[in-house]
Amino acid sequence: GENVEQHPSTLSVQEGDSAVIKCTYSDxxxxxxxxxxxxxxKGPQLIIDIRSNVGEKKDQRIAVTLNKTAKHxxxxxxxxxxxxxxxxxxxxxxxxxxxxxxxPGTSLSVIP
Amino acid sequence: xxxxxxxxxxxxxKTGQSMTLQCAQDMNHEYMSWYRQDPGMGLRLIHYxxxxxITDQGEVPNGYNxxxxxxxDFPLRLLSAAxxxxxxxxxxxxxxxxxxxxxxxxxxxxxx
Numbered sequence: 001g002e003n004v005e006q007h008p009s010t011l012s013v014q015e016g017d018s019a020v021i022k023c024t025y026s027d028x029x030x031x032x033x034x035x036x037x038x039x040x041x042k043g044p045q046l047i048i049d050i051r052s053n054v055g056e057k058k059d060q061r062i063a064v065t066l067n068k069t070a071k072h073x074x075x076x077x078x079x080x081x082x083x084x085x086x087x088x089x090x091x092x093x094x095x096x097x098x099x100x101x102x103x104p105g106t107s108l109s110v111i112p
Numbered sequence: 113x114x115x116x117x118x119x120x121x122x123x124x125x126k127t128g129q130s131m132t133l134q135c136a137q138d139m140n141h142e143y144m145s146w147y148r149q150d151p152g153m154g155l156r157l158i159h160y161x162x163x164x165x166i167t168d169q170g171e172v173p174n175g176y177n178x179x180x181x182x183x184x185d186f187p188l189r190l191l192s193a194a195x196x197x198x199x200x201x202x203x204x205x206x207x208x209x210x211x212x213x214x215x216x217x218x219x220x221x222x223x224x
Contacts, residue, residue, distance in 0.1 A: 001171070009152070032210040043116075043202055043215030044155070089154060093210045098162060099170060100213060102147070104154040 002027040002094050006103030013080050014111050021106045023090035024072045032093035033066060033073050034100070037086045044089060048075070080110045114138055118203050118216035125193045125223045133188040133219050135203030143206040144186040145170070145213070146178065148199040155202065161186055162209065193223045 003026040013019050025033075031052035036044035050057045050064045050073065057064050061080075066073040077084055090103045119134045137144065145160035147170075157170030161180040175197060177189040186205075190197060200220050204213040 006154075034212070036213075041217075043204075043217050044213075045215070046212045049212070096209075098160060098168065098209060099157055100145070100210070101157065101171065102155040104152060 002030055002092050002099065002101040004090060004092050004101050004103040006090050006106055008106060009104065010107045010109075012109045012111060015080060015082060017080055019075075019077045019080055019084070019108055019110075021075045021088055021090070021108075022072060023074070023092075023103050024070075025092040026071070027092070027094055028068075028071060030092040030094055032100075033064070034091050034093075035064060035075050036089045036091065036102075038089065038105075039086050047088075077108075080108075082110050082112050084108060085110045116203055116205055116214050116216035118201075118219050120219060121217070122220050123222070125190075125221065127194060127223060129193050130189070130191050131193065131221075132190075133201055133203075133221070135186045135188065135216060136184050137186075137203075137205040137214070138184065139205060139207065139214065140183060141205035141207050141214070142183065143209055143211070144180065145204050146176070146186070146188045147202045147204065148172065149202060149218070150199050158188065158201075190221075193221075195223045197221065198223045 034049035038044040063076040116137045146158040147155040159178040161167045203216045
């Protein structure tokens with residue numbers, strides 16, 4: 001089955017700097033890659049997703065890139081703000097679309 | 113519109129006891145799933161359902177049972193709780209496969 005790895009596990013950045021989180025997946029048939037943000041005490045929420053027919057997608061300060069050949073995808077957050085502090089999860093969906101497999105998460109701290 | 117509702121929010125069990133975690137959604141979503149979240153391991157898929165009457169195993173199904181008699185409800189049963197099942201459990205639903213997952217607020221279970 002699908003296996004998703006995520007790095008780094010923790011990340012601290014100064015407010016205003018950029019943050020990058022990288023993920024790799026194992027199943028070359030996976031074609032849906034969402035990113036979720038989890039704030040303390042809450043359930044994860046989708047922040048952006050990308051499908052395999054697209055190489056990059058942007059939404060304001062957030063962007064995701066996908067390299068299907070290398071089987072890796074990344075989340076880029078620019079001009080970070082304290083409210084960006086949270087745990088971020090990448091995920092990949094198997095070709096059948098029935099299972100969404102998550103990475104282990106990255107705890108992002110934005111220092112004011 | 114409540115979204116995904118999980119009960120109870122907190123539960124303490126003794127080894128060998130049984131219990132059911134309830135999950136209900138009012139968005140008419142066909143797809144529902146259960147994840148467990150443990151430190152450093154992200155969200156691991158336990159069981160999922162693509163519609164009423166249809167369930168299947170995820171990554172870590174052992175020790176858990178599910179059923180899906182209605183579109184709205186997807187309970188998770190622990191037949192004989194073990195300390196290894198101490199975790200935070202999240203229920204999620206989606207309007208379609210490989211679509212945005214909407215998570216509940218989680219149920220924290222401790223097995224002594």
